[in-house]
Structures are given as C-alpha cells and as structure tokens.
Amino acid sequence: MDTTIKKSATPDSMFTSKLQGLLRWESFLVLIVFLVCVMNSYLSPYFLDPWNLSDATFNFTEKALIALPMAMLIIAKEIDISVAAIISLSSTLMGLVAQMGAPVYAVAFVGILAGAACGLFNGVLVTRFKIPSIVVTIGTMSLFRGISYILLGDQVVRDYPDGFEFFGQGYVYWVFSFELVLFAFFALVFYWLLHRTTFGRYTYAIGNNPTASYYSGIKVDKHRLILFTLVGVMSGVASILLTSRLGSTRPSIAMGWELSIITMVVLGGVSILGGSGTIAGVVLAVILMGLVTFGMGLLNIPGIVMTIIVGVMLITVVSLPVLITLYKNKKAKAL
Amino acid sequence: MNNAIFSLKKVSKVFPGVKALDGVDLHLYPGQVTALIGENGAGKSTLVKTMTGIYQPDGGEIIFNGKSVQFHSPHDSHALGITAIHQETVLFDDLAVAENIFLGNYPMTKHFSIDWPAMEARSQEILSSINAHMNPNQILRELSIGQKHMVGIARALSVDAKVVILDEPTAALSHHEIHELYELVNTLRDQGKAILFITHKFDEIFTLADRYTVFRDGSFVGEGFIKDTNEAQLVEMMVARSIEATYPKKDVEIGETLLEVSNLCHTTEFADISFSLKKGEILGVYGLVGSGRTEVMQALFGTTDHVTGSVKMNGKEVIIHSPKEAIDNGIVYVPEERQKQGIVLELPIYQNVSLPQMERLAKHGQIDQEGEMALARQYCERLQVKASCWDEKVMNLSGGNQQKVVIAKWLATNPKVIILDEPTKGIDIGSKAAVHEFMSELVDSGLSVIMVSSELPEILGMSDRILVMNEGLIVGELSRADATPEKVVSLATGGSVTC
Incomplete structure (x- = not known):
C-alpha cells in the first residue's frame, strides 16, 4: 500500500498545481481589468487615447510604488499605516534642504534617507519592544505628520532646484513617464524579491508561522526590521515623485493615502491575515484601480462618488470568489 | 445485555x-x-x-x-x-x-x-x-x-x-x-x-x-x-498487517562523548542540569509534564532565555543563543508542538524541508528550486512520507506524515545531535513504528539522539540510557539494563530507587 502512493510522488506534478494556483485570483483580476477597459471605451471615446491613458497612470504610480513593499509586509503578518505620514515628513525635509539651496540629487537623497529612517524607527519599535505593528504605526502616523506641521506650519515650499521636476513630470520615451517606468522597474524587482529569493520565501514562512520559522533558524526580527525599512525607503521614493509632480510641499500632502495603498494590496489578493499573495496580483489591482478612477474621471463623476464606487468595488471583488464557492456548495448540497 | x-x-x-x-x-x-x-x-x-x-x-x-x-x-x-x-x-x-x-x-x-x-x-x-x-x-x-x-x-x-x-x-x-x-x-x-x-x-x-x-x-x-x-x-x-516489534532497537557501537552539558541553570524552570551524550547513543529523557524536560531541550536549542552553564560539542565550548546558532553547531530540535513550532502548515512539503538551509541552497540569494526539490525528494523518500507530490501543502498530510516532514527537514541539515521531543505524540501506530525504526537507523549512521517522551514503553524500548527529571532537576540516570517501569516512574514522581 505504501509503495503505490509513494510512487506518485514525483516532482513533475508540482508545476500543474502551481499553474492551477495562478489561474484563480490573478486571472480573475485580468478578466475584470478587461471588462473595465471595454466598458470605459464604450462609455467615452477619449479613453483609448495613448496620452489620456498615460495621464491616467499618474493617478496610481506613486501609491503603487508603496503597495509593492506593503504587500510583502502584509504577507509577513505586519502592517504599516504610517506610509502617508512618511511621505509628508520626507517631503517636508526635502523642502527644507531645497530651500537651503541643495542640488537635485542631494534633495532626492534626503527624501529616501528620511523614508528609510522612518521605516527603521517603526521596525525597531515593533521588533525590539514587541508592540503590534498596527499600534506602532498608528502612533507614528501622527508623530511623523506632526513633525511636518511643526517644521513647516502653514508654509508651502516651492523653491525646488531646476531639474527636480523631471521625477514627477518627465517622460522617458513617448508616452512613458519616468514614474511609470520606475514603477515597472520596481514591480520586476519586487517580483524577483518575493518569488525568487530566500528573502521572499522567508516572508511567506514568517507570515504563515513565525514560531516555526524562528525554530527553523530564520532571524525573524531582523527580517521584519528589513521589511519595515523597505516600506520606508519606497515611501521616500514615492515622496520624491509626488513632491516633484506637485512642485510644492505642504504638511498635509498625501493625506489618506495609506488606505488606498492597503486597498490596492488587498484587492490584489494578498491575505490581510498574512501568509499569501503575489506581486502579479498587486500590479493587476493597481492597474484596475487606475482604470476605474480614470474612467470615472472621464465621465465627470464627482470625487465623493468615486470613493464610494472604489469601496464597493473592493468589497465586491474580494467577496465574489467566496460567494461563488458558497453558491456552488449550496447547489451541490441541493443535488 | x-x-x-x-x-x-x-x-x-x-x-x-x-x-x-x-x-x-x-x-x-x-x-x-x-x-x-x-x-x-x-x-x-x-x-x-x-x-x-x-x-x-x-x-x-x-x-x-x-x-x-x-x-x-x-x-x-x-x-x-x-x-x-x-x-x-x-x-x-x-x-x-x-x-x-x-x-x-x-x-x-x-x-x-x-x-x-x-x-x-x-x-x-x-x-x-x-x-x-x-x-x-x-x-x-x-x-x-x-x-x-x-x-x-x-x-x-x-x-x-x-x-x-x-x-x-x-x-x-x-x-x-x-x-x-x-x-x-x-x-x-x-x-x-x-x-x-x-x-x-x-x-x-x-x-x-x-x-x-x-x-x-x-x-x-x-x-x-x-x-x-x-x-x-x-x-x-x-x-491489516502484523507489527511484531514496535521498538526495533538495534545494537549500535557507542562512540566517544559528543555533547557535554554542565551546570545548566535557569532562573525558574530547571537547575544544575549536567549530562553527556555519546556518538551513536539514544538518550531517553523521562519526566512528567512540568518537570522541565522540554525547557532544558529548548535551552540546548537556544530558544530559552536566561540560561547559565556550559555546553560543549566535541570538547569545545559552544555558545547557543538562537536556533540558528544551534543548527550551525549541529544540534537540531523536533519540537513537541509540531504544528506550532515544527512546521509551516500552509507551505508545501519541499519548502518546509529546505527552510533551515535556504541560504546554502541559494545562489546569490536566488532560490534554486531544483536543488530544493532534490533535497526534499531524497529525505522524504528516505522517511517514506506519504503525499501525492512534494508540492503538496503540509496541512493536507496526516499527523504522522507531518512529523516525518519535520524530521526530514532536520536530517537534511546533516546534524550531529537530534533532539526529539515527544516524537510519536498523537501519531498512529504505523507511523510510530516507522519513527522508531528510523531512530535506530539514525544512530546506526553515527548520529546521537536525545528523546524526550512521557510514554514509558517508548522510553524503555528505545533508550540506551535514561535520564529522569522531576521538578527541574535530574533525579536519576539508569542504564538500559537497569531500567524498569517501576524504577522510572518512582523516580519521576519523587520517590527513590531502592533496589
């Protein structure tokens, strides 16, 4: 009896099951993206214009850059809701050094450094003092933005060095903006990091069972610390892009972004309880959200209504697969 | 009736x-x-x-x-x-x-x-x-x-x-x-x-x-x-088959002292723990729940804090403050709480097996999936893990097979000392016999085993030497020949051996 079962255990069969896994959530998102495209082009003749589409990407690229490391953090059973506040603090510090006459690259460096420092600070509080990350980052969310307000007050900084506007307004080639190209680049980097490296594997292991991961010799706290810092760094990068695009800094910059970023991650099929999710899913969710908001913009739907639609979309899309299985089970039972 | x-x-x-x-x-x-x-x-x-x-x-x-x-x-x-x-x-x-x-x-x-x-x-x-x-x-x-x-x-x-x-x-x-x-x-x-x-x-x-x-x-x-x-x-x-010997203890030549623990103390859980382990030996540790046996083993594996005392491997003093250091020194631990500490249920078998040595298997941080599969295949086949494929999630396996995956994971790291904490708890009799047989095989190939168990027949049937713990202290050491159920139980419950 033993031997028959053992023989079927071949490594070849792993690939079929992996394919099946991919077919579920990500293909579902592709389908919805396609439907939204069809609907949008039907509703508005301006939708398929390349320049319009290119403009639409500015709606999401900055948030999406943070959604990538955020997905890894959530997979590892942690969360960071201070990201928008990190953007604000990082933008404020960039504004201050720009006012002192720093060159473009120094300003950008300060932005990334500030982000990294904020992320590291979150990570140290979580790992060293064993405070749940949601508590820590609720606290630092107020802390970081509060520092911005102290530093800037109701001041607005506009004196950025020449050339700084390229990050948020420049184009690399034809309709492809620097922001879009940067997002595509980081999407590949994070895909590689999560799905191809030991670092990524540890992320899944920790998210599913931190104790067993620790017992397997993984340095769990160090890993979490790196993830928080990574989220901080990418928030710094997003801050550079946003500040450059707006051409100004206010302490209230990027208000409420943390929720749209987490929405992107969850819509992308990342379990909010940790342990599962893919970068491909997050990228698709980002595109979906971008297209929906863009389509609604073309139709002149007011902002308040848009947020309602995005909220309803999140709940519907996430619950749809659950509802379908429930329905199937019920049907199977009735038979 | x-x-x-x-x-x-x-x-x-x-x-x-x-x-x-x-x-x-x-x-x-x-x-x-x-x-x-x-x-x-x-x-x-x-x-x-x-x-x-x-x-x-x-x-x-x-x-x-x-x-x-x-x-x-x-x-x-x-x-x-x-x-x-x-x-x-x-x-x-x-x-x-x-x-x-x-x-x-x-x-x-x-x-x-x-x-x-x-x-x-x-x-x-x-x-x-x-x-x-x-x-x-x-x-x-x-x-x-x-x-x-x-x-x-x-x-x-x-x-x-x-x-x-x-x-x-x-x-x-x-x-x-x-x-x-x-x-x-x-x-x-x-x-x-x-x-x-x-x-x-x-x-x-x-x-x-x-x-x-x-x-x-x-x-x-x-x-x-x-x-x-x-x-x-x-x-x-x-x-549907007869199992003659549940405790297939082989006679293995016992070598030199491999692990030497002296004066291991903890503020609350145990004190003055000293023992040695020889190459090719199965050391049974018996004690009631709360006797400190698991805490001592976790101290050896680096997961218990506030421990003083010395641990020597091959005569050299080693310092172990984390599982990583224990693994690097060739000490591995199959925990009692299998699902909580031993294994990541949601990950496939092969990823669980490779988890402790991902870095060795990877090239420039990039996972070598072929290498992982080969490793999993080698050790899971050796342990006769029953699964439809090595990509199957561990949560779909029975308790006995999950335990085999944990053991496979640690064997794959080529350890010198393997600590088994209640290795057959909650697994069926067929898997039990397989685990016992495998323990014999392990010591035969030169490993040393520490087995913590509260099942008397298992302790008596498999150990070369038995340590008995009670309230955080080692209260007795019995050789295989001397050990009887009465002696072991009376030591563990606070009595003394009188014969």
Whole structure:
C-alpha cells in the first residue's frame, strides 16, 4: 500500500498545481481589468487615447510604488499605516534642504534617507519592544505628520532646484513617464524579491508561522526590521515623485493615502491575515484601480462618488470568489 | 445485555476527493466504555464531528434511544445529552473556572442577568463529582494543564450527558493525571453513561474499555468485547498487517562523548542540569509534564532565555543563543508542538524541508528550486512520507506524515545531535513504528539522539540510557539494563530507587 502512493510522488506534478494556483485570483483580476477597459471605451471615446491613458497612470504610480513593499509586509503578518505620514515628513525635509539651496540629487537623497529612517524607527519599535505593528504605526502616523506641521506650519515650499521636476513630470520615451517606468522597474524587482529569493520565501514562512520559522533558524526580527525599512525607503521614493509632480510641499500632502495603498494590496489578493499573495496580483489591482478612477474621471463623476464606487468595488471583488464557492456548495448540497 | 442508546448505521461522509467515512457502524451502550481504535486518518475525528453535529452525514442513519435523529448543528446533539471532550479542549484562559464550565449556557436569574451564586454552586458540585478540587472563581490561566483538562471535562458534564465522547483525552496529561482520568471514566460508567473512548494507547484500551470498534481508512473493520481479544489481534485489524516489534532497537557501537552539558541553570524552570551524550547513543529523557524536560531541550536549542552553564560539542565550548546558532553547531530540535513550532502548515512539503538551509541552497540569494526539490525528494523518500507530490501543502498530510516532514527537514541539515521531543505524540501506530525504526537507523549512521517522551514503553524500548527529571532537576540516570517501569516512574514522581 505504501509503495503505490509513494510512487506518485514525483516532482513533475508540482508545476500543474502551481499553474492551477495562478489561474484563480490573478486571472480573475485580468478578466475584470478587461471588462473595465471595454466598458470605459464604450462609455467615452477619449479613453483609448495613448496620452489620456498615460495621464491616467499618474493617478496610481506613486501609491503603487508603496503597495509593492506593503504587500510583502502584509504577507509577513505586519502592517504599516504610517506610509502617508512618511511621505509628508520626507517631503517636508526635502523642502527644507531645497530651500537651503541643495542640488537635485542631494534633495532626492534626503527624501529616501528620511523614508528609510522612518521605516527603521517603526521596525525597531515593533521588533525590539514587541508592540503590534498596527499600534506602532498608528502612533507614528501622527508623530511623523506632526513633525511636518511643526517644521513647516502653514508654509508651502516651492523653491525646488531646476531639474527636480523631471521625477514627477518627465517622460522617458513617448508616452512613458519616468514614474511609470520606475514603477515597472520596481514591480520586476519586487517580483524577483518575493518569488525568487530566500528573502521572499522567508516572508511567506514568517507570515504563515513565525514560531516555526524562528525554530527553523530564520532571524525573524531582523527580517521584519528589513521589511519595515523597505516600506520606508519606497515611501521616500514615492515622496520624491509626488513632491516633484506637485512642485510644492505642504504638511498635509498625501493625506489618506495609506488606505488606498492597503486597498490596492488587498484587492490584489494578498491575505490581510498574512501568509499569501503575489506581486502579479498587486500590479493587476493597481492597474484596475487606475482604470476605474480614470474612467470615472472621464465621465465627470464627482470625487465623493468615486470613493464610494472604489469601496464597493473592493468589497465586491474580494467577496465574489467566496460567494461563488458558497453558491456552488449550496447547489451541490441541493443535488 | 441492554440495548444500545446511540447507534450509527451505515454512516458516510464525503469530502471533495476523499471518502472520510464509508458506511460505518458504531454502537454505544449505557454503562459501558467502547474504545474506538484506528490509525490516524481512519476517520475517527470525522466520526466525532458527525456524532456531535459539526458535520452532517451524507448517508446512513443516526439512532438515539431507538429513534432516528438528525443533527443540524452542535446544538441539536448537545440538547440530547451527547457531549464530547476533545484532544485539545477550547477553553478561555482569562475567564474563571465556573464561567468556562457554563459558557453559553449560563444559569439565569429572573431579571435576565447571570445567576452567579448558582453558577458557582453548580460548578463546585460538578467539580467535586469528578474529584477535581479547585476554586470555581480561580482564573483559568493560573491552573496546570491537567487541571484545565478537568475543567474541560466539567464543562462537558455541565449538561445532563447521556453519551460522553473522549477524543484522545490523555494525550497531554502526565502519568498521575492519567490515573485520575481513569478513575473519572470509571465513575461516569458507574453513573450509567455511554462512553466512547478514542485513543492510540493500548494499555488504556485494556484498562478501561468493555468493547471495541475498529476503523481503517474510513471503513468499519470489526467490533467485539475487549475480554475476547488481545493487542496483537487489534493491531492487525487496525493496520491489516502484523507489527511484531514496535521498538526495533538495534545494537549500535557507542562512540566517544559528543555533547557535554554542565551546570545548566535557569532562573525558574530547571537547575544544575549536567549530562553527556555519546556518538551513536539514544538518550531517553523521562519526566512528567512540568518537570522541565522540554525547557532544558529548548535551552540546548537556544530558544530559552536566561540560561547559565556550559555546553560543549566535541570538547569545545559552544555558545547557543538562537536556533540558528544551534543548527550551525549541529544540534537540531523536533519540537513537541509540531504544528506550532515544527512546521509551516500552509507551505508545501519541499519548502518546509529546505527552510533551515535556504541560504546554502541559494545562489546569490536566488532560490534554486531544483536543488530544493532534490533535497526534499531524497529525505522524504528516505522517511517514506506519504503525499501525492512534494508540492503538496503540509496541512493536507496526516499527523504522522507531518512529523516525518519535520524530521526530514532536520536530517537534511546533516546534524550531529537530534533532539526529539515527544516524537510519536498523537501519531498512529504505523507511523510510530516507522519513527522508531528510523531512530535506530539514525544512530546506526553515527548520529546521537536525545528523546524526550512521557510514554514509558517508548522510553524503555528505545533508550540506551535514561535520564529522569522531576521538578527541574535530574533525579536519576539508569542504564538500559537497569531500567524498569517501576524504577522510572518512582523516580519521576519523587520517590527513590531502592533496589
């Protein structure tokens, strides 16, 4: 009896099951993206214009850059809701050094450094003092933005060095903006990091069972610390892009972004309880959200209504697969 | 002979792809203990869930008191007086004993508020009826595991139970507590309750049960009276093959001292632990729950803090403050709490096997999946893990196979010392024999094994040398030849060897 079962255990069969896994959530998102495209082009003749589409990407690229490391953090059973506040603090510090006459690259460096420092600070509080990350980052969310307000007050900084506007307004080639190209680049980097490296594997292991991961010799706290810092760094990068695009800094910059970023991650099929999710899913969710908001913009739907639609979309899309299985089970039972 | 109070007739339960129960029969009689016997995966847990209304059967009939009944929810079976005590009872650490007993079923006053005095009085009544002496107002967190178990039992008995199901109730208990449980089962039997007792341990079956029912692979194999059968016959029914020796201890040449532990102390858990381990040796560590045995092993593996003392490997002092350092020094630990500490259930088998040595397997941080698969294949085949493919999630495997994956994971790191903490807890007899056989094979290939166990036959059957622990101290060391069950138990419970 033993031997028959053992023989079927071949490594070849792993690939079929992996394919099946991919077919579920990500293909579902592709389908919805396609439907939204069809609907949008039907509703508005301006939708398929390349320049319009290119403009639409500015709606999401900055948030999406943070959604990538955020997905890894959530997979590892942690969360960071201070990201928008990190953007604000990082933008404020960039504004201050720009006012002192720093060159473009120094300003950008300060932005990334500030982000990294904020992320590291979150990570140290979580790992060293064993405070749940949601508590820590609720606290630092107020802390970081509060520092911005102290530093800037109701001041607005506009004196950025020449050339700084390229990050948020420049184009690399034809309709492809620097922001879009940067997002595509980081999407590949994070895909590689999560799905191809030991670092990524540890992320899944920790998210599913931190104790067993620790017992397997993984340095769990160090890993979490790196993830928080990574989220901080990418928030710094997003801050550079946003500040450059707006051409100004206010302490209230990027208000409420943390929720749209987490929405992107969850819509992308990342379990909010940790342990599962893919970068491909997050990228698709980002595109979906971008297209929906863009389509609604073309139709002149007011902002308040848009947020309602995005909220309803999140709940519907996430619950749809659950509802379908429930329905199937019920049907199977009735038979 | 009176009639069965509770019967299952040709009951089936199908899950996608698996027939968990295939037309099984079961009869329970008032005032009798029926033992349900079967390997892991035989369908025992599914059966319990069907009997208590958590699952609804896909076919067959449930008969209670001569009437056919249907359970739509646990509430329905509860109302008829069918109650189950599970392997790991779900209790609430921060509530008082009395609240735990009556949760969801509080006695009420006529003003729609909880009648606290009545609840306390009735808790006291139930607790003393099962000889559990504790204060109903005590917070559960402050109790020992054994006491918590008694609360779980009291909870099950707080309804007017007619049928009591005990699902491996002794798995987490110490020797002394097990005897208390036996007495309790006898009391319940005398009260005329019909009892279903599910266990892996044969000594329990022959001590307690009046009847037996055997399942194999979701099917009914046979039933009868315990007095008409013997262990060999039951084992054969369970596995459909005869297992001659459950403890296949080989004689292995014992080499030089490999591990030397001296004066290991912890602020609260243990003190003055000194022992040595030779190459090719199986060192058994016996002690009751709470004797500090697991804490000592975790100290060796670097997961217990505040430890002083010295650990030497091959004569050289090593410092171990984390599992990583332990693994690097060739010490690995197969934990007692398999699902919590041993394995990542949601990850596939091959990823679990490679987890401790990802860095060695990777090239420039990039995972070498072929290498991982090869490693998993090599060690899982050696341990005969039963799975449809190595990409299968560990959560889909049976307990015994999960344990094999944990062992495979550690063997793959080429350790020198492997610590097995309750290696066969909660796994079926077939897997048990495989684990024991494998231990013999391991020492044969030059490894050293420390085996912590609370199962006496296992300790006596497998160890070259036995350390006995009691209240954080090593209270005795016995050679294989000297060890008898009486000596070991008397040492572990605080007596001394007098012969």
